[in-house]
Amino acid sequence: MDDTPKGIWDFCTNSALKRASRQLGQLYEDVLAPSGLRGTQYSLLSQIAHSRNASLRTLADLLVMDLSALGHTLKPLIRDGYVELVPDASDRRVKRVQLTPFGVKKQQETTDLWRKAQARFENALGKQEAEALRRALNGISEAAFAEAFARASDSTEPGATG
Amino acid sequence: MDDTPKGIWDFCTNSALKRASRQLGQLYEDVLAPSGLRGTQYSLLSQIAHSRNASLRTLADLLVMDLSALGHTLKPLIRDGYVELVPDASDRRVKRVQLTPFGVKKQQETTDLWRKAQARFENALGKQEAEALRRALNGISEAAFAEAFARASDSTEPGATG
DNA sequence: TATATTTAATGGCATATACCACTAAATTGA
DNA sequence: TCAATTTAGTGGTATATGCCATTAAATATA
Structure with missing residues (x-):
């Protein structure tokens, strides 16, 4: 009867x-x-386990996250003894991020739960779909995508040269 | 040379x-x-403009957002005069959300900018891709998906019945 | 009808995430 | 070599978002 969209997420990929992200989260x-x-x-x-010994900067870039945001987000994990920051010897500005033994243990244990969530997700969406979706999302997360977006002449721009 | 994944986002759709979301945001x-x-x-x-006169509860459900989170998020918008909460006459628990005239104006003006972002995004990703992605994301946001996820027997569960 | 349960909203607290200003250290360049 | 610039990280502040406890109102039930 009424195919009027109920929400901006029907138009706006950012909102969608x-x-x-809230739902899946x-x-x-x-x-x-x-x-x-x-x-x-x-x-x-x-x-952190995967990017052994990465600096905060490196980690932030990988995660497409603001450096200071990463710092803030790590605070509870450091406080709880899962993570530690180790000053780099050669470049004294740099701090390297690593798991404590306790953090390693925690990460490994929790992976069982993650696998459970993973299995449920792939059952609910379909393995192929899930992989396609990840690919699409990871494409958007690439630096190259941000560049393409910045370069993209939106036709509303006067004097766009294609 | 090395196709070892660099991040958990290669496996984990939630992380991806x-x-x-950070990048596109x-x-x-x-x-x-x-x-x-x-x-x-x-x-x-x-x-809010689209869901005229919706209650906080309704809006939160549409947005797949916690009710109190919505309340918090609205605070700056109320403070700045874009939004107001109007108590419902018949059910005194309920508050309805609406734009002020100022808010209507702001939303309309800002839509020009949004269209610009929209155009850039669709140029960068491709119109078809963008639409397919929105569809996939909106599927995940459905209540039905959450139910499927909850129902999904993960094979690691002992005694799963299929 | 009086009580129990459910529902809507609020406020407090915690994490997630961004921007800005600042410090310190490294790098570039005159 | 020394000043200018860039880079890494920190701390403050603000928004985004979730949970819990609480209040008030509506609904269901004995």
């Missing part, structure tokens, strides 16, 4: 992305809850 | 979604900046 968090880690925190621990 | 915000509105704020104003 944020909304889906919630679903993952519910599964991860027994660990006591938030979804973001588990992601962060995992990425 | 958050990362892409940034790109949109840069375009919207002259308006003085954050991306989220513009989305919210637009949704």
Whole structure:
């Protein structure tokens, strides 16, 4: 009867992305809850485990995150003893991020829960779909995409040269 | 040479979604900046304009957002005179959300900027891709998806029945 | 009708994330 | 070599978002 869209997310990919991010974040968090880690925190621990000895700067770039935001986000993880910052010897501006042994243990244990969430997600969406979606999202996260976006002449711009 | 994934976002859709959300959010915000509105704020104003007279509860459900989170997020918009809460006459628990005339004007003006961001995004990703992505994201945001996720037997669960 | 339960909203607290200003250290260039 | 610039990180402030406890109002139930 009425196919008028109910929300801006029907037009606006940014809104759609944020909304889906809230939903999926919630679903993952519910599964991860027994660990006591938030979804973001588990992601962060995992990425730190993966990027051994990366600096804050490097990590922030990988995560497409503001450097200071990363610093703030790490605070609870440092406070709880999962993560530590180690000053670099050769460049005294740099701090390297690493898991403590306790953090390693926590990350590994929580991975069981993550696998559970992962399995549920892929069951609900379909394995192919899930992978396609990740690819699309990771494309958007690339620096090259930001450059393309910046370069993109929007036709409303007077004097755009194509 | 080395196709080892650099990040958990290569596996984890939740991480991929958050990362892409940061990137795209940034790109949109840069375009919207002259308006003085954050991306989220513009989305919210637009949704309020669209869902005329919705209650906080209704709006929160549409946005897949926690009710109290919505309340908090609205505070700056109320403070700045874009939005007002009107108590419902028949159910005195309920508050209805609406734009002030000033808010209507602001939303309309800012839409020009949004269109610019929109155009850039679709140029950068491709119109078809963009639409497919929105569809996928909106599917995830549905209540039905959350139910499917909850129902999904993850094979790691002992005694799963299929 | 009186009580129990559910629902809407608020306020406090915690994390997630961004921007800005600032400090310190490294790098560039005259 | 020394000043100018760039880079890494920190701390403050603001928004975005979730949870919990609480209040008030509506609904259901005995």
